[in-house]
Amino acid sequence: MLTPKERMAVVAKGLRPDQVPFVPVVYEHASKLIGTTPSILARDPDLIVKGQLEAYRRYRMDIVSVGVDIYNIEAEVLGCEIRYFDNSPEIPGVVTHILEKNKNALNKLRVPDPFRDGRMPVFLEACQRIHQEVGKEVQVNATIVGPFTLAALLRKYENFVMDILDDPPYARSLLEFTFQVGLAYGTAFSKVGVGISVNESWITPPLLSPELFRDFPFPYEKELISRLKRVGFQSIGLISGGNTLPIAPYLVQTGTSILAADANTDQLAYKKLAQEAGIILRVLIDAKLLSSGTDKEIEEATLRVLKSCAGGSRFILGCGVVPYEADSKKILKFREVALAFHEY
Numbered sequence: 001m002l003t004p005k006e007r008m009a010v011v012a013k014g015l016r017p018d019q020v021p022f023v024p025v026v027y028e029h030a031s032k033l034i035g036t037t038p039s040i041l042a043r044d045p046d047l048i049v050k051g052q053l054e055a056y057r058r059y060r061m062d063i064v065s066v067g068v069d070i071y072n073i074e075a076e077v078l079g080c081e082i083r084y085f086d087n088s089p090e091i092p093g094v095v096t097h098i099l100e101k102n103k104n105a106l107n108k109l110r111v112p113d114p115f116r117d118g119r120m121p122v123f124l125e126a127c128q129r130i131h132q133e134v135g136k137e138v139q140v141n142a143t144i145v146g147p148f149t150l151a152a153l154l155r156k157y158e159n160f161v162m163d164i165l166d167d168p169p170y171a172r173s174l175l176e177f178t179f180q181v182g183l184a185y186g187t188a189f190s191k192v193g194v195g196i197s198v199n200e201s202w203i204t205p206p207l208l209s210p211e212l213f214r215d216f217p218f219p220y221e222k223e224l225i226s227r228l229k230r231v232g233f234q235s236i237g238l239i240s241g242g243n244t245l246p247i248a249p250y251l252v253q254t255g256t257s258i259l260a261a262d263a264n265t266d267q268l269a270y271k272k273l274a275q276e277a278g279i280i281l282r283v284l285i286d287a288k289l290l291s292s293g294t295d296k297e298i299e300e301a302t303l304r305v306l307k308s309c310a311g312g313s314r315f316i317l318g319c320g321v322v323p324y325e326a327d328s329k330k331i332l333k334f335r336e337v338a339l340a341f342h343e344y
Helices: 004-012 029-033 047-061 073-077 105-108 120-134 147-155 157-166 168-190 210-215 217-230 245-251 267-277 295-309 328-339
Strands: 024-026 064-067 082-083 093-097 139-145 197-198 235-238 258-261 279-287 315-321
Touching: 004 139, 004 315, 024 328, 029 047, 047 064, 047 328, 073 082, 073 120, 073 139, 073 147, 073 168, 073 235, 105 168, 120 139, 120 168, 139 168, 147 157, 147 168, 147 217, 157 168, 168 197, 168 217, 197 217, 210 217, 210 245, 210 258, 217 235, 235 258, 245 267, 258 267, 267 279, 267 295, 279 295, 295 315, 295 328
Parallel strands: 024 315, 064 139, 139 197, 197 235, 258 279, 279 315
Antiparallel strands: 082 093
8 A cells, every 4th residue: 555645646647546545634623633722723833743643643644734724824923913712613813904004014014034933933843843753654735825815814805806906006016025925934844844735715706806816816826836846846736715617727827736626616627627737636525514414425425526526637535624623533434435436
C-alpha cells in the first residue's frame, strides 16, 4: 500500500493510485478531537500540532491541511479586530475592518514579518513541527488568504466592491498590497518545508461577476502563484467554495495545481475543465452531512461523486471544511465508502 505522500505523487502525474485519495479538510474540528475550542487552539502552537496529529491518526487523510480560523491571521496582524470565543465552539471572526472608515489608511499599512508579527509565527511553528512529525509519509500544507479576500476583509466587502466600481486605481493598489502580504507569508512557509494553498472564498459568483473576477482578482492570483512557485513550491492549490464554475475558465489559468468542485456546482463540467488543463480536482460532498447526515445519506453523496467524477485521472475526494461538531464515526463512514469503491 502506498503512503499518502506516494499516493498524491501518483495523482499529480495523472496516474491512478492504489485507492481513492481521501482529503477532508480538518480545521476547527481538530479542537473538538482534543477537548478544546477553536479560539483556544488557534492561538497555541502546541494545541494546533496536537489537534492535527490526532485528526491524521483518526482519519488518515492524504493531505494534512493546517489551519483554524484561516481568514483571520493576515487581517489580524494588519489591524483588524478579531473576536475570540474561548468557551464556545464558534470560530473566531473579524469584527472591525481596518480600512472600513478610512480607505487612505492603506498608506500606513506595512507588510508584516511572518516570523515575528501576530499569529503568523504560531502557524509557521505548528506547520514545521507537524511536517517534522509526519511529513515523510503525508503532505503537510499551510494556508494563506488570497489577495481579493484579504482586501475585502481589510476594507469590508461591500466597500471594496464599490471601490472596484467607483475607484479602480485604489482597488488595484489595495490588491497589490494584499498580494505582497500573501507573497511574504507564503514565502515564509516555503522555508519550513511544507506545501501551501491559497484560500479565496469571496470570489465566488454571484458575490463577484466573472468579468470583475477576470479584471481584478485573477491577475493578482496568477502572479501570486507564479511568484510562490519561484520560491520553491511545486504544487499550489487555489481553493474557493461555492459554485465557482462561472469563473473556472479563469481559475484553470492561474497556475494552480489543485481546484475544488463544491457540492453545489456542476462537478462533471468542472472535471472536464480540470482534466483538459491537467489540474487535480478535489470533488466535494457537503460537509454538513458529517454532522447531521445519516450513514445512508453520506454513502449516497459519496457514491454520487465517485461514480460521476472518479474516472480518468487527477481526482481526489473531499468535503468542505469539516464542522467542529462533526461526528468522527460519520467521517470514518465517509472514508469507508471511498476506500470500498471497487469501480475505482
